[in-house]
Amino acid sequence: SYVLTQPPSVSVAPGQTATITCAGNNIGRKSVHWYQQKPGQAPVLVVYDDTDRPSGIPERFSGSNAGSTATLTISRVEAGDEADYYCQVWDSRSDLYVFGTGAKVTVL
Amino acid sequence: QVQLQESGPGLVKPSETLSLTCTVSGGSISSHYWTWIRQPPGGGLEWIGHVYYSGSTNYNPSLKSRVTISLDSSKNQVSLRLSSVSAADTAVYYCARLELGIRAFEIWGQGTMVTVSS
Numbered sequence: 001s002y003v004l005t006q007p008p009s010v011s012v013a014p015g016q017t018a019t020i021t022c023a024g025n026n027i028g029r030k031s032v033h034w035y036q037q038k039p040g041q042a043p044v045l046v047v048y049d050d051t052d053r054p055s056g057i058p059e060r061f062s063g064s065n066a067g068s069t070a071t072l073t074i075s076r077v078e079a080g081d082e083a084d085y086y087c088q089v090w091d092s093r094s095d096l097y098v099f100g101t102g103a104k105v106t107v108l
Numbered sequence: 109q110v111q112l113q114e115s116g117p118g119l120v121k122p123s124e125t126l127s128l129t130c131t132v133s134g135g136s137i138s139s140h141y142w143t144w145i146r147q148p149p150g151g152g153l154e155w156i157g158h159v160y161y162s163g164s165t166n167y168n169p170s171l172k173s174r175v176t177i178s179l180d181s182s183k184n185q186v187s188l189r190l191s192s193v194s195a196a197d198t199a200v201y202y203c204a205r206l207e208l209g210i211r212a213f214e215i216w217g218q219g220t221m222v223t224v225s226s
Contacts, residue, residue: 001169033212035153042202042216043153049210086153090211095166097143097155097211 002091004100011106018074020103022087025068030089032070034063038083046085047072074105082107110135112203112217120197120224126190130203130217137161137179141206142186143213144177146199154199158206159186193224
């Protein structure tokens with residue numbers, strides 16, 4: 001089955017840039033989506049199709065995807081960005097939906 | 109705007125069947141895929157499966173032998189049944205709407221915690 005690997009944790013100072021990676025075999029050939037999950041809450045879609053943002057999501061959230069790694073970048077990090085972030089793809093070969101292992105972003 | 113609300117027992121005994129309902133409000137259940145996703149305490153997200161408004165389904169192979177997802181259009185509800193549960197099935201269960209065009213989960217319910225214990 002398809003596996004997506006994320007770093008368990010990412011620490012960043014307020015105002016700086018957080019980079020969250022999602023590694024998978026030839027992930028650059030797939031569309032990657034990103035979710036933000038705050039404690040006790042349901043996940044929220046923050047980036048879809050590698051680079052697009054749903055309405056209401058700040059421009060500070062951006063994504064990229066190439067080769068074996070997709071990346072979610074959070075610019076000008078705020079305390080409210082502290083959360084778990086999950087990447088997700090659809091594996092067309094198996095028609096399954098796969099989530100990454102999740103990365104906890106801590107704002108120092 | 110479309111809202112999803114999960115409901116069902118918070119405690120299920122081992123070997124019994126877990127049954128949950130997702131009520132969709134603010135929109136029709138038609139023309140969409142409806143998904144169940146779960147998250148064990150302190151763990152990550154796991155896709156359980158989905159049902160299309162036509163009734164067709166697709167399940168995670170790791171759970172396929174125990175899962176049934178169905179919908180009731182007259183009530184705007186989606187149901188999940190998971191049989192022969194064990195402690196490993198203890199999790200928060202989310203209902204979500206899959207946007208088929210992008211294969212992403214755009215709308216989520218708040219989730220409901222289910223504990224498997226005698």
